[in-house]
Amino acid sequence: MKESRPKDLELPDLIDVTGEVRMRVAPNPSGPLHIGHSRMAILNDEYVKRYGGVCFNRFEDTDPARIDPAGYDSIPADLEWLGVEIHKTIVQSDRFELYYEVSKRLLEAGKAYVCTCRPDDWRELKNGKNPCPHREQDLTDQLSRWDGMFDGTFGQEEASLIVKTDLAHPNPAIRDFVALRIDETPHPRTGTRYHVYPLMNLAVAVDDHELDLTHILRGKDHLNNTYRQEYVFNHLGWKMPVYIHYGRVSIEDAQLSTSNMSTGIREGKYTGWDDPQLGTLAALRRRGVRPESIRRYWSETGLKAVDIEFSWKTLYSFNRDLIDDPSNRYFFVDDPVKLKLESSSDLTARAPLHPTHPERGIRELGVAKGGSVCLSRVDLPEKGGRLRLKDLCNVVYDGTALRYDGNDLVVLKEGVRIVHWVPEAAVGTEVLMTDGSVRKGLAEHGIVAAKDSSVQLERFGFVRVEQVAPTVRCVFTHR
């Protein structure tokens, strides 16, 4: 553990905090959460905990074609692992009647219209700042087309409810936007019960108001959506929450695209959503990345509107800070070569389980007189030479075997290299690397006591031990 804790690197206070702080995370259940998603979850949670408020989880499943039902279970599990406290979970597909009710109010108030133009025509008119023929028709006509949306008169793309904003708005993205559309795709939760679906700008505004949210954190890619939703709030006389838009994060060397991941899994390139090659929270969890390190990372990053580059090195450093202390040490010999060790007596190594915690005890590794040890191929000097078998003895390697050469540590001052080794009776061990490769070797037998925990394979790196029988299997964490 580091002595110097991150001092006052704290998130800025929220503005306009008057009563209870009410926030939300709003995942789309289209795939598992990944490291990028964790930012909004952590930041919401940090603020809610600071102010003693509440945080909702709201599934935004209003596009029946883009839902992976597994998300309804995996996302809450991921949030829980992150330590994000959810006060209550709601699902938008349970709330269609509410969206219809609010939409009808907008229609009756003249703040919305039912359009039966072809989408392209409507968009073209709008881009030219012109109203479509349905925009200003009287309410009787609007209501009859409204009924037509629900009774099957209209099919997909044949009618939609559109919220009026300002057709003259200089930003074309802000002019009139679609609030309800028709879609015959069966929904994983509601089946064919509904075929009129709200779009996010309606559903989000309605829910943010209904849940009485006070502060909303979202990526700045939603900036225009915020402006659109502002019209809904104003049309209905609702008070807007405080919006904070943070910048875009680019995460290098990570596979985060749901569609790429799922095709990769189907094609066998990845073993599943928790494949260590992926940037999902499930994969990080499996690798032994602690959620607290992710929390620290995003807390120190904050929520400025600047675009940022994510740094795995920094995250790993924070995680190492967390796991270095609890991780016991074991020898692991990658690509092993078995060599006879000539000595005049039995030898025993006594190595600490953790160098800074002698009280945890030692690992005893014995080599019988005339027995053998295994070394990593890369550690063998091509032309032979002297080596120090860590915690055991000095040896001379002649190209075929090792010969005992005393046990004086002064050889280290003479430049003799320390190498790791395991006794003959070591256990077969595989380490799943983050590039998808598998490192095969031998680990000292004591590692079987470390199932499900993080250990450090000395000189190799930190790993999480996920299986100990019949062979040991570990997942690489980081150096």
Place this chain on the structure above:
RNA sequence: GCUCCCGUAGUGUAGUCCGGUCAAUCAUUCCAGCCUUUCGAGCUGGACACCCGGGUUCGAAUCCCGGCGGGAGCACCA
């Protein structure tokens, strides 16, 4: 093209609102040394930044103007 957001070291961040104490903070990274029977941890030292140009001012990272650069949006996805 239009609209909007943003610009402090390799990365992230403090400071910018209310100009001086900022020859600019902290973390990570990288380099060197020390320590250590790990290429981990620890310790010490070092490297690296206010996008550019004008203006206002005794004084600007901080205010004003103009450039330049990066990003987002312009979907019946979220």
